Amino acid sequence: MTQTLGIALMGTGRMAHVYGPKINAHPGLRLEVIYNPRMSSAQKAAALYGGRPMDDLDAVLADPGVDAVVIATPTDTHVDYIEQAAAAGKPIYCEKPLDQSLERVDRAMQALQTHPVPFMLGFNRRFDPDNAMLQQAVRSGEVGPLNMLMSWSREPSPPPIDYVRASGGYFVDATIHDIDLLCWIAGERPVQVYAAGSCKFDPQIGAEGDFDLTMTTMTMPSGALVHINNSRACSYGFDQRLEAFGEKGMVQTRNHRDDTLVRWDGTATEARKPLKHFFLERYDQSFYNALDEFHAAVTEGREPSSTAEDGRAALAIALACAQSARDGVAVQPIYGG
The missing domain is CATH 3.40.50.720 (NAD(P)-binding Rossmann-like Domain)
Structure with a gap:
C-alpha cells in the first residue's frame, strides 16, 4: 500500500x-x-x-x-x-x-x-522520459565510449525584462538546466568551459548586460566534448533536442508536437504542426516523475537522485560559463565547498 x-x-x-x-x-x-x-x-x-x-x-x-x-x-x-x-x-x-x-x-x-x-533539487529535465532513455542508452554503452554530447535548448520568446533582471543571468537561469542534464548523462563534470554570448532579439536584455543567444563548450575529464546552444527566441516553438555520439553510434531525442501526423497537400509536403510551445507543455510529465522520485526517496529511505551537491556543481559550472562569455577565455569551474 x-x-x-x-x-x-x-x-x-x-x-x-x-x-x-x-x-x-x-x-x-x-x-x-x-x-x-x-x-x-x-x-x-x-x-x-x-x-x-x-x-x-x-x-x-x-x-x-x-x-x-x-x-x-x-x-x-x-x-x-x-x-x-x-x-x-x-x-x-x-x-x-x-x-x-x-x-x-x-x-x-x-x-x-x-x-x-531527505533533500531533492528539482532538475526536472532528468525526469523527462526521452532524456532518461537517452541517459540509459549512454550509460549502458549503447553508443560506446562517449565522444560528443550536444544539447539544443531554444525558447519561443524572451521573458519580461523584470524576470531577466532577477534571473542571475542567462547561464544561471537557463543554461544550468542543460549543464545538469548533460553532466548527468555523461556521468562526469567538466574540467574546462568556454562560452560565448550575444544579444540579437531583445535590446533591453543587452542593456542589462545579459545575453539572449549563447553557445557553450565543456571539456570532460574523459576527453568527451559537450556542446550547448541556447536561444531566448525561436520562431517555431520550444526547440529541445539532445544527441549523444560515441564510437559505436549515436542516439538522439526529438522535439515534441501536439499532433504527430505528417501531411502532404498542394502547398506543402511533409508538413507538420508546430512544436510544443513552452517548457510547461514540453516537460509536463517530468514534474510528476520528479515528485514520484521524491516520494520514493522519502518513503523508502534512500538518497534522491538529484542532490544539493548536483545543484552546487551546476551553479559553479554556470558561473564559470558566465565568466568565460564575459572575458572571452576558457575557465576552469571551481568545485567543492
Whole structure:
C-alpha cells in the first residue's frame, strides 16, 4: 500500500501552479497546506488546488499533517526556507537553482548537514522520459565510449525584462538546466568551459548586460566534448533536442508536437504542426516523475537522485560559463565547498 505524504507547497507563483496539480495527481502525495506570507495569495491558490491556506511559516512546519515541503518560491528565498524546514525535520523538494550564489548554496548545504533530512533539487529535465532513455542508452554503452554530447535548448520568446533582471543571468537561469542534464548523462563534470554570448532579439536584455543567444563548450575529464546552444527566441516553438555520439553510434531525442501526423497537400509536403510551445507543455510529465522520485526517496529511505551537491556543481559550472562569455577565455569551474 502506498504511503501518503502530506505536502506543504511553499509559494503561489508560476512554479507552484505547476506543482499543485502534480501533487494532487500523485496517489502517494496529499496537498495539505499552501503557504504564502500573504494570506490572500494562499487562499487563491488553495481555492484552485485544495489544501489549507496558511501564512505562518512556524505553524506550517509544526503542523502534524505536514510530512514534507515542496519549495516553489522565488530563488532568493530558497536558502531561508531550506534552513527552516531542515531544522523542523521536514523532507524537502526544492525548485532549481538552490541560489544564485555559491556562498548561499553552501549555507543551505551546511543546514542539510546539520539537520540531515531527505533533500531533492528539482532538475526536472532528468525526469523527462526521452532524456532518461537517452541517459540509459549512454550509460549502458549503447553508443560506446562517449565522444560528443550536444544539447539544443531554444525558447519561443524572451521573458519580461523584470524576470531577466532577477534571473542571475542567462547561464544561471537557463543554461544550468542543460549543464545538469548533460553532466548527468555523461556521468562526469567538466574540467574546462568556454562560452560565448550575444544579444540579437531583445535590446533591453543587452542593456542589462545579459545575453539572449549563447553557445557553450565543456571539456570532460574523459576527453568527451559537450556542446550547448541556447536561444531566448525561436520562431517555431520550444526547440529541445539532445544527441549523444560515441564510437559505436549515436542516439538522439526529438522535439515534441501536439499532433504527430505528417501531411502532404498542394502547398506543402511533409508538413507538420508546430512544436510544443513552452517548457510547461514540453516537460509536463517530468514534474510528476520528479515528485514520484521524491516520494520514493522519502518513503523508502534512500538518497534522491538529484542532490544539493548536483545543484552546487551546476551553479559553479554556470558561473564559470558566465565568466568565460564575459572575458572571452576558457575557465576552469571551481568545485567543492
